[in-house]
Amino acid sequence: MTQTVLVFLDRALPDGRIEDATKPQLFATDLGATRGDGVFETALVLDGHVRKLPAHLHRMTHSAALLDLDIPDHTVWERAIVTALDEYQRVVGPLTEVVVKLVVTRGVEGAHEPTCWVAASAPAPAAKRQREEGIDVLLLDRGYDSDVAERAPWLLLGAKTLSYAVNMAALRYAHAHGADDIIFTSTDGQVLEGPTSTVLLAHAEKDDAGRVTLKRLVTPRLDSGILPGTSQGALFAAAKDAGWELGYGPLVPEDLFDADAVWLISSVRLLTPVNHLDGKPIGSDPDLSKALTEELAALFDAIH
Amino acid sequence: MTQTVLVFLDRALPDGRIEDATKPQLFATDLGATRGDGVFETALVLDGHVRKLPAHLHRMTHSAALLDLDIPDHTVWERAIVTALDEYQRVVGPLTEVVVKLVVTRGVEGAHEPTCWVAASAPAPAAKRQREEGIDVLLLDRGYDSDVAERAPWLLLGAKTLSYAVNMAALRYAHAHGADDIIFTSTDGQVLEGPTSTVLLAHAEKDDAGRVTLKRLVTPRLDSGILPGTSQGALFAAAKDAGWELGYGPLVPEDLFDADAVWLISSVRLLTPVNHLDGKPIGSDPDLSKALTEELAALFDAIH
Incomplete structure (x- = not known):
């Protein structure tokens, strides 16, 4: 299995909260898991640079608006991505080619607070071959x-x-x-x-x-x-x-x-x-x- | 927030594995959370009896087949439901009126093993009023x-x-x-x-x-x-x-x-x-x- 670096967005931590992706991190009552209720983006990092990041953040904001979902500002996501890529470099390897996934769910049932995270991992080998x-x-x-x-x-x-x-x-x-x-x-x-x-x-x-x-x-x-x-x-x-x-x-x-x-x-x-x-x-x-x-x-x- | 009892289906534990719903239980790379890729059923328990359970299990098996998803046999679900209701009675209250949700996701990315759980909780008050x-x-x-x-x-x-x-x-x-x-x-x-x-x-x-x-x-x-x-x-x-x-x-x-x-x-x-x-x-x-x-x-x- 590919190694994934996880950073959750967290009001108390402006740079995000690094979590261990090999441990469970989501609640079983999260509406992302039980209703597919949320939005996401997938961006590519080449040589340390996230390609088209403003376009991805812009589209995610638009997707969230269509779902009546309040999501954190772009700057909050940008800081969490920086944290994720720093951590990726530290524990996985160089940032030559990395996939960064941004996910927002409607959050845990009854909590009225979206669950937001950034996941960084290596691209699937099939992508290059195809x-x-x-x-x-x-x-x-x-x-x-x-x-x-x-x-x-x-x-x-x-x-x-x-x-x-x-x-x-x-x-x-x-x-x-x-x-x-x-x-x-x-x-x-x-x-x-x-x-x-x-x-x-x-x-x-x-x-x-x-x-x-x-x-x-x-x-x-x-x-x-x-x-x-x-x-x-x-x-x-x-x-x-x-x-x-x-x-x-x-x-x-x-x-x-x-x-x-x-x-x-x-x-x-x-x-x-x-x-x-x-x-x-x-x-x-x-x-x-x-x-x-x-x-x-x-x-x-x-x-x- | 309503109290939820969680029982995960587990090959090593024929009666299922009780987990704490107030703690994270799902991986952030579970395809249920990232792709809405899975199936579910919601059944009602009245006075300790799960209404229409065979019909729910039958439909879940049909749903899973449409998604090319191999899911455990009905008996495995039935045992996990018994465990969940026993635990509900022990930690939450009587089984007068309980909602039992059965969930199957395609599992953690790359693991090729579905994630399956039973969640028992009280019905939303709006249901009765409506x-x-x-x-x-x-x-x-x-x-x-x-x-x-x-x-x-x-x-x-x-x-x-x-x-x-x-x-x-x-x-x-x-x-x-x-x-x-x-x-x-x-x-x-x-x-x-x-x-x-x-x-x-x-x-x-x-x-x-x-x-x-x-x-x-x-x-x-x-x-x-x-x-x-x-x-x-x-x-x-x-x-x-x-x-x-x-x-x-x-x-x-x-x-x-x-x-x-x-x-x-x-x-x-x-x-x-x-x-x-x-x-x-x-x-x-x-x-x-x-x-x-x-x-x-x-x-x-x-x-x-």
Whole structure:
């Protein structure tokens, strides 16, 4: 099992309270455990720096607001993260590549005080392998139409909640059917997102000499009930600066099959190429797909 | 805060392991807490007897199977429940009215062993008050159509999972809008269920002398993506024996407004009359509604 460093947020301790992750730390009546009632974020630390931390904290605050959950200020989280990374360096190893998870639950039943913690651990080896080799993905019906998020905010579609049982079931479905991951579609046929990632596709146009003259990076429209991806947001900004055109859906599965490349992007696994979708290869020109992946991966790596 | 007795299932201890609920008992890396990945049941103990225990254990086994989760046999749960109730009697008080919660999570990340426990505590006072006084309910869109459960088993619609954030958000929506509870509807306009209960309605027909000649008890069709209610199942069997006609939807909201009485039924709150739905009173004859409630409540009370 990977070694985890735990720091709980604590009103009495501005830098947080280090706890032993090999001992029980949560109450059995915590509404996070009994109701999946809470929110979380997962960020990547590279060489001691937490990538996109403001975007993660901003999204967590937004998720919490959708759940009517009061959470500590960003500065409190930042201090707890510093404590966690110091402790990680002290007891586990260097901060070359570390996953930092921020968790808020509604707290112990009847206590009306959220339980908040930071967990630092090594990334799963599968993330690196999938990023380097690409993945096979299946399309799966998410059961919602693409307008439901605006119509029914109580479905919490824009919140990154702890209620991830369906996302985990979708991943198990993929593994049971020989695939690595899932892209959810809406009942009205739109491409949504992965269970733990955002969908991206690219198109390139070439001139008669074979030089790429236009590159376009596209993601599903953000108001279709998907989670706003912190990685997608950061990569879009970087790609725009590098001369890419940007586009937002609506996308349908045909758009994925017609693309020169498709990726799932997330904070820990980073930019991961989709090799096959429902068994069909993605991209008609493997060299072009590879070049687009390399260019975007370089842009994404440079993000702070 | 209510006093809780905790018994963890433990391979080494066939009767379970009593733990102190006032101390942390769960690991921060338990997938129940970080992913809402698990299942649960809530049963009511009256005068030392766990009502409908076989139905609860049967449903929990079904829920677990939908999540590919191996859980201990019924006998193991039964022994842990006996331990929990003995301990409750010893440290809290008599077993007049006790809520027993059974919880299974996918366990600590990487351990591949579910975490299982039994928690015994007193029922919330609101349950009794709502049952006696009735409740005001709002209709709310669940975002799914009524066919999705069969089409998309990965949505886990027939499983009672720990991922209850949406159910909790729906209840908060009710409270924020001056109501007590919610009845979910499907996108195709069918009546589904409450966030923690099953919907029932009744019709009575009278002859010219005002005597009730026919009583019909109806619930939404069970294949519409709702949880099969253990209370609904037990009450239906008892009502049939008592001469009621039984019916299964599809139901639309108009059917609720046209009914002589509507209830939300669940294991702890029991048969709870709906007074108003979206602000409109339910049942045109209050004496009839009351008589139907009293008759069904008596039938339900007699269930083992």
